[in-house]
Amino acid sequence: MRKHFAILLAQVLVYVLMVIFIFANAEYQFIGLYLKADSEYAKSTAYLGACLIALVGTISIWLTWYYINKSNSMRDMLVICAWTHRVKTHGKWVSLEDFFTEQLGYVISHGLSDKKLAELRQEVDTDFPKLKLDTKKREM
Numbered sequence: 001m002r003k004h005f006a007i008l009l010a011q012v013l014v015y016v017l018m019v020i021f022i023f024a025n026a027e028y029q030f031i032g033l034y035l036k037a038d039s040e041y042a043k044s045t046a047y048l049g050a051c052l053i054a055l056v057g058t059i060s061i062w063l064t065w066y067y068i069n070k071s072n073s074m075r076d077m078l079v080i081c082a083w084t085h086r087v088k089t090h091g092k093w094v095s096l097e098d099f100f101t102e103q104l105g106y107v108i109s110h111g112l113s114d115k116k117l118a119e120l121r122q123e124v125d126t127d128f129p130k131l132k133l134d135t136k137k138r139e140m
Contacts, residue, residue, distance in 0.1 A: 004068040011064055015057030022050035 079088040080096075087099040100106040112120075 004071070008061065008064050008068060011057075011061055015053065015061065019050050019054050019057070022053065023047075 080086070081088075081093065084093075086093040086095055089099055089103060094102070097108045100108055
């Protein structure tokens with residue numbers, strides 16, 4: 001939690017310092033002394049650059065804040081029913097598939113684990129010959 005806010009604070013400080021430097025440069029023409037640039041053009045360009053950096057900084061800081069809050073909400077305890085494997089979210093019980101889709105934005109697909117596949121193959125290998133013999137007995 002502290003790490004998230006340290007990142008956010010560092011981001012805010014960097015953008016504030018960038019904007020301050022650009023405004024100070026426009027006012028006192030630190031770079032203009034070396035480039036011999038037109039002062040009005042340099043000021044207007046600097047102000048435009050500062051505004052664009054402030055806009056990008058604001059968007060970046062807002063996105064960081066949004067994802068910090070989202071990650072903090074994911075740290076809450078997740079309650080899963082021991083028998084039905086349903087998840088309690090916002091006071092109601094939903095299936096795991098619904099929880100992953102609605103709360104986390106995942107698209108769910110189903111598969112078969114290696115362990116279960118091995119179990120099923122073992123079952124088929126042991127039971128299939130018995131089934132074959134049973135059908136031959138019935139035909140007689």
